[in-house]
Amino acid sequence: MDLPRNFTVRESGHRVHNPFTEEDLATLGRALRLAPGSRILDLACGSGELLCTWARDHGTTGTGVDISTVFLAAARERAAELGVADRVGFVHGDASGHVAGAPVDVAACVGATWIGGGVAGTVELLERSVRPGGLLLVGEPYWRREPPDLTTVEACHATARDDYFALPELLEHFGGLGWDVVEMVLADQRGWDRYVAAQWLNIRRWLDANPGDELAGELRAELTEGPARHVRYQREYLGWGVFALMRRRPPGHG
Template sequence: MDLPKHFVIRESSHRVLNPIESAQLATLGAALRLPAGGTLLDLACGKGELLCTWAREHGITGTGVDISTAFLADARARAADLGVADRVTFLHGDAGAYVAAEPADVVACIGATWIGGDTPGTVRLMESSLKLGGMLLVGDVYWRADPPPEAVEALFGADCLSLPGQVERFHELGYDVVELVAADERGWDRYAAASWLSMRRWLDANPDDELAPEIRSELTRSQLQHVRWQRPYLGWGVFALLRR
């Protein structure tokens, strides 16, 4: 069980695997007023930047679960670099099937709301590892402006809501939104464009690899998709939720 190689190639230079920048991740950690010694479970943790930096800055402990062995290797190296390897643990596995043995103060799923089938399903999955009175952190997309049909088809389809629609959905699930840190066009550019250079460098170094046609196609498609649809229409944010 592992993440397909083209994802690893595409995001090889990324530290944060979402359109939120490191400074915004730090802003979110500070805004949540995390108690020292609190516990955090990060489902689909990627390279572990949230866990590692928050362990250093806020004294939390935590566990990250991800399907990618390559990303987890980067996460463990990052923990060692930041001196928090004794505070965070990274597990290889299916985040969509993981339930913590001990409920956590905070459960996060940042940008991987498909692990529970959809956003409501992922919220219910996260609840199974959350302490009573704990907080959920959900990173998800939304439409910033009314999209044309081509944008809906190219991106996330009917399950993607407007920002008010997202907040209303969380209300329907029984939660108050108590914090929000949203990506802007700069964040989208940094996330998307960094992958273009990574893919191009890989293609230059591996022209005869069996994955080269797929990577070439994705490089071309992703550039046009970003400038046509993602940048002008698609929003993304981390929503902090407390049960009503």
């Protein structure tokens, strides 16, 4: 059980595996005003940057779950580098079925809602781990501009326009699921560049070192076509953000 190699080649130099910059991640951590000792579960945690830097900066603790052995090795190295290995731990496993053994203060899935079959299923999965009054963190793309055609939709890694919401629709969807949106930090086009453009250098260096690898043809085509596709479509049409949610109380309970 692991990620396909093309993912780890593309993102081999990444600490954050989505369009969030390290500054965005730090902004979100400050905005949530987490108490020292707060417990976090991060599903599909990637290289663990959220858990590791928040443990360093805010005194939180937590567990990350991911299918990638490569990313988890990087997460453990990062925890040791930042001196927080005693406060965060990482589990190799399928995040889609993972529920915390005891309720946590924050349950997060930042950019991998496919683990729950979409936003609604992921919110339901996260709720199974969070304490009453705790926070969910959901990272999700949205349409920043209405896509004009199927070519644009597919270039943004979707199969249909309705695979993503527009931003107002996404916030309304959270409300329809019974959750208040209590914070959000949105990526910008610079964040997309730092995520996607950084992959090009990873791919090029890997191709130079591995010209005969079975993945070389696929990744060569990706590097040839990807930069123009990124600036023409994804950079212009697709937004991305992390949304903090709290379960709404029944009428008469605040």
